Amino acid sequence: MNLTIYQLDAFTNEVFAGNPAAVVPLREWISDELMQKIAAENNLAETAFYVAEGEQFHIRWFTPTVEVNLCGHATLATAYTIFEYAKYPKTIIEFKSRSGILKVEKKGDLLELDFPVDVPVPAETPEELLIGFDATPIQTLKGISDYFLVFENESQIKALEPDFRTIAQVKCRGIIVTAKGDEVDFVSRFFGPQSGIDEDPVTGSAHTTLTPFWVEKLGKSTLSAKQISARGGELTCTLVGDRVKIAGKVAPYLKGEIFV
DSSP: OEEEEEEEEESOSSTTSSEEEEEEEESSOOOHHHHHHHHHHHTSSEEEEEEEETTEEEEEEEOSSOEESOOHHHHHHHHHHHHHTSOOOSSEEEEEETTEEEEEEEETTEEEEEEEOOOOEEOOOOHHHHHHHTSOOSEEEEOSSEEEEEOSOHHHHHHOOOOHHHHTTSSSSEEEEEEEOSSSSEEEEEEEGGGTEEEESOOTTTHHHHHHHHHHHHTOSEEEEEEOSSSOEEEEEEEETTEEEEEEOEEEEEEEEEEO
């Protein structure tokens, strides 16, 4: 069996930046075991698989070790693939997923995700995070699947050097760290050793938790954001009721063929 594969950099307008994702279009679903093996072989933060189902597309996301419930950058990359290579004629794509219906709208050279909001709530700071980051946040919260640590400034976020083995002991998908930005509204980083990726370059799904927090703090509904990983990525985030709209660009890197 031969499968087409695309690799694209999401939340950037140039290759070698943003967050790389693999996208594998399928005519029908292959086994979960095979999808997980392909994701492990790709060794990217996420590999997305999708199947067209009538007017919608069913999407699933795999890290190198597990299937996850939501992934923003791989959804953005998948939408780009459908618009550009499958020549999808409409401006809005609807995805069926583990997290419900997700929409992506094409707005010129921007693609805008429409995801459910994940409002974080106050939480105790696990000891493993205090030890693993060797830093004390000014506030700790928790979303549906991620811990959320708030620090005083952007410099602290840049300086964090976590002990991945220690923070991996915390039961969650991953850990978001954030602070008010120097040149943008807020900055963040995302660490997910629990999910097979120590640091994710740009995490769209984390911004469903970041956005409501910073909207409340800063008093405006549309925010500029930057994830300050080594590759870096830029996002525009808007809170609309119980939805978060996250806009960014995509840079295609390669098209290939998988032999399995």
